Amino acid sequence: EVQLVESGGGLVQPGGSLRLSCAASGFTFSSYWMHWVRQAPGKGLVWVSHIYSDGSSTGYADSVKGRFTISRDNANNTLHLQMNSLRAEDTAVYYCAAAAYSYYYMDVWGKGTTVTVSS
Amino acid sequence: SSELTQDPAVSVALGQTVRITCQGDSLRSYYASWYQQKPGQAPVLVIYGKNNRPSGIPDRFSGSSSGNTASLTITGAQAEDEADYYCNSRDSSANHVAFGGGTKLTVL
Numbered sequence: 001e002v003q004l005v006e007s008g009g010g011l012v013q014p015g016g017s018l019r020l021s022c023a024a025s026g027f028t029f030s031s032y033w034m035h036w037v038r039q040a041p042g043k044g045l046v047w048v049s050h051i052y053s054d055g056s057s058t059g060y061a062d063s064v065k066g067r068f069t070i071s072r073d074n075a076n077n078t079l080h081l082q083m084n085s086l087r088a089e090d091t092a093v094y095y096c097a098a099a100a101y102s103y104y105y106m107d108v109w110g111k112g113t114t115v116t117v118s119s
Numbered sequence: 120s121s122e123l124t125q126d127p128a129v130s131v132a133l134g135q136t137v138r139i140t141c142q143g144d145s146l147r148s149y150y151a152s153w154y155q156q157k158p159g160q161a162p163v164l165v166i167y168g169k170n171n172r173p174s175g176i177p178d179r180f181s182g183s184s185s186g187n188t189a190s191l192t193i194t195g196a197q198a199e200d201e202a203d204y205y206c207n208s209r210d211s212s213a214n215h216v217a218f219g220g221g222t223k224l225t226v227l
Contacts, residue, residue: 035216037162037218044203044205044218044219044220044221045154045156045162045205045207045218045221046218047207047215047216047217047218050216057214059213059214059215059216061215095161095162097162101167101168101171102167102168103209103216104149104152104207104208104209104216105152105164105167105168106152106154106162106164106207107164107167107173109161109162109163110161111160111161112161
């Protein structure tokens with residue numbers, strides 16, 4: 001079964017850090033572009049970051065650039081998002097998504113992990 | 120620009136045809152992809168590329184594009200199609216991806 005499972009979410013104080021992980025199974029992880037997408041409560045989808053299949057290129061939304069770092073471990077089929085200097089506006093469900101056909105066609109999604117930034 | 124604009128809400132009578140649109144400069148260069156999201160669930164890719172459906176997506180879903188506008192058409196809408204729909208595309212100048220604000224589809 002093709003699957004992405006996120007973990008690492010939780011409650012953190014403003015200025016704190018969290019590391020999200022996404023475990024992939026059932027497909028050739030190393031062949032896929034990977035993304036993090038977030039959704040604040042009651043709001044729409046917002047792209048956060050991407051990483052190419054071989055890790056050679058990364059990109060970030062302006063709102064997280066310099067604070068978040070995406071990485072992947074193709075040997076262990078895992079995607080990560082290191083989130084530092086967290087703000088209240090980072091509160092959201094964070095989804096990892098995999099794209100096979102093209103860079104932004106996200107055809108596999110996890111169920112998401114919730115990040116709450118609050119004092 | 121990576122901004123994509125969608126109508127916030129659209130409604131359709133059961134069995135009728137509805138078109139959901141997405142506008143943005145990047146759509147002049149790149150196809151949109153479309154995602155369906157039901158409450159409490161993760162998004163699902165329904166259309167990608169010129170007009171391609173992933174396995175398992177009903178053929179009542181189709182996509183098209185003209186100029187700076189991409190469209191998702193549901194021909195013969197069903198009750199289970201009631202959901203939020205999002206478009207996305209890429210912005211090559213900034214190596215970014217953008218999502219539209221989403222359209223809430225109500226099936227009457």
